[in-house]
Amino acid sequence: MSKTRKIIGFVGLILAMFMGALDATIVNIALPDIMKDLKTGLTDTSWVATIYVLAMAAFIITASKLADIWGRKKVMLIGVILFGGFSFACMTANSLNLLIIYRFFQGIGGAILTPIVLPMGIELFGKENTSKITALMGAFSALAAAGGPAIGGFIINYESYHWIFGINVPIAIVAFLMILIGTNESYDETISKAIDWLGVIFLTTFMGSLCFGLLEGREYGWSSNIIVGCFIGSLISLILFILVEAKVKSPVVNLSLFKEKTFSSSCIIYMVFGFAIIGPSLILNYFLQNVKSYSALHSAYLIIPASLAIAVGMPLATKMYKTVSSKMLIGIGLVITAGGLAMLGMIKTNTTQEIIVCCNIIIGLGLGFTAIALTSSVKFLPVEKTGIGSGVVNAARYVGQAIGMALLVTVLNNNVVxxxxxxxxxxxxxxxxxxxxxxxxxxxxxxxxxxxxxxxxxxxxxxxxxxxxxxxxxxxxxxIDLPLPKAGTAYRRLYSANNKLNTGTKKLAVLPLPQLKQGVQLLSKGHQKIGTAIKLxxxxxxxxxxxxxxxxxxxxELANAFAKVFNLTSLLTIIWLPLCWLTDRKEDEVEYC
Incomplete structure (x- = not known):
């Protein structure tokens, strides 16, 4: 295949991934318009955003496995059709229930688009270019995720919210044609074509229950039966999944992957990446809109620099990756990210927009370096295992985001209370x-x-x-019932002087002069008005x-409430610094088997 066709194919893959990441955040800014148009409440309407993330988190690993078995190109094209088709359906939905159902299937399409880009990119350009592929993936994924609110706000300003979904249709058509023309079919040749459906069910139940509990815990109450049931169900599903995967011949996730320490540690670091990004993308957004009273679009403009900085930081870290180990780059990333979050921890209500933007740029650069974990996660995996490896590491990021939303929003809510x-x-x-x-x-x-x-x-x-x-x-x-001015104040002295003048004026009324009496009455009324004015x-x-x-x-108090959350995010980011040491090793050290 010619280099031009390969580039066309890879651009199509990036477009597909960009759509999937974009729709995870672009809808948030449209929720008020959806509520108004469909005449629904906030709690019900928020499911339009939640159900998409739930579907992606629940099916992302399964999608990777099915692509390894059935063919990655084939499954990717199905994902593009599924995503584009249900984007059109969302655009035309005339009821909330239909919109939520369509968003669920759109989320399944998104779950297919995200993890398959990496193995297909490696198939096009070779494993030696993995770092370049992940750099482009990370940059465009960050742009899509953090730029969603701004793009959504721009669309709403000029068109109806329906076009937030409709914009995906032409992109999906272009991506489909480019992938069709510019990519080859690839499989994981080392695995059986049999599908471990029991493992798929347990894995999907685990991811879906865990993310539902984390995302909806605050809404239903952390001690409610449904949320407690979700967490118990997710734990049971995880245990059953591990037991099944250890025995079946063709597991959904080969548990021996986790024997590779660089893979396991990188997954955790990428989960921390997903957790930390909630600070600038969600918590700061709450501060700007609910405390500073900025519009959603104005807030998005202040947050976008974080995603732009990620788009710069990850390619920069990728260039350094040729000579600097991933453990050093990820360590630098975590320190910079934690430092930027700690700077946000000093935020006040009068903090200037320029300082907020600077903090976001610092955090974004740190996250860009931290995202090298996406590269280090598959560096020592066999080429045929990069598909399922990409699925697991991307799923870890979504779990991190769900944990961040659950923990940080709950802490913030308690702080605000x-x-x-x-x-x-x-x-x-x-x-x-x-x-x-x-x-x-x-x-x-x-x-x-x-x-x-x-x-x-x-x-x-x-x-x-x-x-x-x-x-x-x-x-x-x-x-009515105005109090006397406070004793010792200038107003009290002025009020007393006015009263004395009024008293002296009234004494003139005893003189037998009718015209004088009339003048005294007018003066007295004037003094009374002055007295009332002084009281006011x-x-x-x-x-x-x-x-x-x-x-x-x-x-x-409110600045302190948000500052505590930023400081907590910083602390929970930096404590994983020792794990960076495990994200890289010498080429001759054999761990995966």
Whole structure:
């Protein structure tokens, strides 16, 4: 096959993989529009995003195995058809149930597209170019995953959300033709053509139950029967899967693969990669949208530099891979990633956008180096085992992402709950201590309760705060039961002086002059109005002071809530640093058998 045809085929493979990775995140920004169009709630609509990730995680290893048996080109083309066809179906879906069903099958297509690119790329260009192939895969996968919200936002700004799915159709057609023309069929010639269906069932049940429990634990409750059942079911399925795989002649996953330490350790590192990427892609996004009140598109623009940095960092690490061992590159990646996350751990509500972008670039470069684990995972595997090896390592990444979403969002939610409690108590104290009218205090307490109420599905504060200020300001304009200005203040002295003038003016009314009496009455009314105005100004000063202190407390507590999560992510990333030592070895050390 000519070099031109090989390049055409590989571009088609990258396009197919790009589609699969893109659809894991592009839908998130469209959920509000889907809710409005299909008249559904947030909890039900979120399944449009969740079901896709579940399907990918559950079937990705099985897809790799079937491709090794039936032919990778054949299965890849089926995957492209499946993905493109159900993308069109999602585009035309007129009910939420149909959309979720179509997304499930689209996810199965995505599970086929992702892991088969590596073995097909090696078949085209040889195992000696594995690092270059994985560098391109990692770069475009990162661009798709982190760029999804921005691309989705751009589409929604100019067209309806339906085109978020529709954009895949022409890409799928082009990818199909390029793969058809530019690739050859390949198999794992060392395995039996028999399919271990029992192993497939146990593996799919394990991955599906585990990821469902992790992704939906916060929604249903971690101690709920369905989530506990999922985790128990996943554990039982894993045990049964291992028992079956140890006995059958043609296992779905040859357990001897894990005897290769570079493969096992690289899978864990790639799982850490999936875990760490949740920091900038999800937790930071929550901070920007729910605390800073940025739009989804604005937030995406600040997060995209992380994916661009991955796209730069991985090819850079690949070039260095020729002379530097993977354990050194992955170690550098973990340190840089953890450092960038620790920098985000110092985030404040007044942190500039430039600093946030810089942090994301640092994290992205670190993740780019860490992603060399994708290369090191298959370096010492036989060529025919790169297919199933790619499936396992990619599945590890999705498990890492699911763990990250489950753990970090749960910790964040608890932190925000504690922060809201602290803010609410401090706000009540401020309102009680300030010299305000009973009406203002009543309205303020009501609004504080609403703004800082703990809700599982709504943690937006900044948008509610504007409504709170407007209602309190409206109450503060009322002149009923205004308190005296606080003793010792300039307003109190001014109020006292105005009262003395009013008293002195009234004394003139005792003089037997009708015209003077009329003038005195007008002056007295004027003094009363001035007194009321002074009270209003004094109350405004007290109210502004209280709101400023509440705002300062809110900013401090919420920033601290997010900072703790970033620091936790940094810690749980860096603790795997010793494992880097096992991701590489000398060529003459034989481990896989």
């Amino acid at each position: 504690n922060a809201k409690d602290s803010i609410r108590d401090a706000a009540y104290t401020q309102i009680q201590e300030k010299n305000l009218s009973p009406e203002v205090k009543k309205v303020a307490r009501e609004q504080i309760k609403i703004v800082f109420k703990n809700s599982k599905n709504d943690n937006k504060i900044s948008s509610k705060q504007k409504q709170m200020k407007n209602k309190i300001k409206k109450a503060a304009k009322k002149t 100004l004094a109350q405004k000063q007290q109210l502004v002071s209280a709101l400023d202190k509440i705002r300062f407390k809110k900013n401090s």
